[in-house]
Amino acid sequence: MVFILSSFIALLTLAWGLAASVDGGGGASLPWLIREQALYLSGVLGIGLMSLAMVLATRPAALERPLGGMDRIFRLHKWAGILAAVFAALHWLIEMSDDLLESAFGKTGQVPEAHFGALLENLRDAGEELGEFAIYLVLGMIILSLWKRFPYKFWRYLHRAMPVLYLLLAFHAAVLAPPDYWARPIGWLMGGLLAAGAAASVLALTGRIGRDRRVSGVVSSVASPAPDITEVTCRLDAGWKGHRAGQFAFIGFDRIEGAHPFTIASADRGDQTVTFEIKALGDYTRRLATRVAVGQPVTVEGPYGRFVLERQDRNARQIWIAGGIGITPFLSWLDALRAAPDSAAQAELHYSTRNASHDPFVERLQRLCGRLPSVELHIHDTSAGATLTPEQLAASLPQAGRTEVWFCGPRPFGDQLEAGLAAIWGRRLRFRREAFEMR
Structure with a gap:
């Protein structure tokens, strides 16, 4: 995810840089020129990332394979939206900085104001007003998304307004972008992103996603x-x-x-x-x-999703770990293996539960694994102090070669196991996990 977002931001920055390098600035002084180009860059990054988030919100199944599954697409969508809001906020702050620059450097050296026809001037004025209004709402949406205590049932309805807010911001970007952008790579790239984001918004508003x-x-x-x-x-x-x-x-x-x-x-x-x-x-x-x-x-x-049985590395030791309701994909795996038990790989299945005596999945797991001799079941009852740790796993496989861990469960639990096992096994470890967060 970090690589994809970094590459996307780098592409947008490169396109902006190519456009900025041929812009003479019209005789503006350096502080005002820096403000203008920072305003453009923050705007390009904000609307570009928001366009990416809108496209990913359509649940594009064709991208599951290259991006690693729909769970990771959702995570990429979330962070693209968060970064878009950060750059949108920065864009607004830079826009509001003119009074500060005037007090520090005076009005001399300001970037000459461009003049357009009456129609375009009216469109630009409308785009500026709508964009400022939409930015406030988007920032509020991001705050509510990150505030986990805000009820999901209300958040879902508020989130449905995002396509409308995107269209307002896309209009803002299209009419306020420098006209010469559209004849350069930055304009071609932004035009494609705006068109894709607008199409995604229409799909969302008409209920056609999925x-x-x-x-x-x-x-x-x-x-x-x-x-x-x-x-x-x-x-x-x-x-x-x-x-x-x-x-x-x-x-x-x-x-x-x-x-x-x-x-x-x-x-x-x-x-x-x-x-x-x-x-x-x-x-x-x-x-x-x-x-x-x-x-x-x-x-x-x-x-x-791609948290699937067929993706196992048959040449690596298999460790399957589930926490709480994270056992569900493994129930599906075990159910599928019942039809061909001889084809099941050697694996350790570790299930961490708060109370094994009252957990309905324990008996089911014991029954399923009883029919699969190659799957060794371990129940970790945290109410009895049986907490699963990286050290326990490493001790059970002291001479571990290449090891593949499949994890589904609470994120803090997964983070602890992944960090601990990576420190012990290093490059011999491949840690796969379901990034199942819809918000």
Whole structure:
């Protein structure tokens, strides 16, 4: 992710630099010239990154392979949006700095004001007003996105306003960009990004995101294996093309509420059925058990993701680690391996749970792994003090060669394991994880 964003920012900066190098500045003094070019650069970076975020918000399945999965696309979308807001805020601050420069250097040496026809002048005035208004709202949206205590159900509705705000900012960028930009690489690049971002906004506003991967179905069973777990099985229409073990999908029970992403916890048996194990982690999921009934219509969009069994490195030791509801992709893996137990790779499966005696997945894991001799199950009951640590894993494989760790669970837990194992095993470690954060 860091490489992609850095490369994207570098490309935009290079295009701006090429344009700035041929701009004589019209006799402006250095402080005012620096302000003008900083204003342009911050604007280019802000709207460029926001265009990227808008395109990634359309859930482009074609980019899953090069970008590593839809979970990473969501993470890239999030950070592109955050950086866009940072540069937008910087752009606004630079715009407001004219009074400070006047007090320090006087009005002498200001960049000569360009004059345009009446129509373009009116458009530029409108673009400036709308852009300032949209920047305030975008900054507020980013703050709410980062404030985890802000209820997700409200955040989702506010987030739907982003395409409109983007279109306002795209208009601002198009009419206020220097006219000579459009005859240079910076203009060609910005034109393409603005067109792509506008198209993505239209897709979002018309409800067409993911439509070609969306199928209808009905709820065939609902169960509560534990007070905070709702198990929902859906029978889907013929449009469902199946899934690979470990993928996720967006499931919607209510048109107003919209769809939410959950990992598919069952293998693809070719019978158009999918099962989800949904943990009560918020208002929506806590009420789900009482709001879903057998026979209820459902829509499922997907599948997405590359946290899949087929991507294992057969020449590396396999360690699978799950924390809490992060066990769901591994349930799907084990379910898929039941059909061909002899093909299962040697693996250690570590499941960390808060209370093993009350965890409905423990017995299921024991049953599934009992039929797969090559998968060695380890249950870590944190209520009994059995916390999984990097040192424990390293001690169990003192002579480890190349090792591939697959992790799904709470991010702090994953960060601790990844950092600890990397320090012990170094380049012998490949740590794969599901970056499953939708906000």
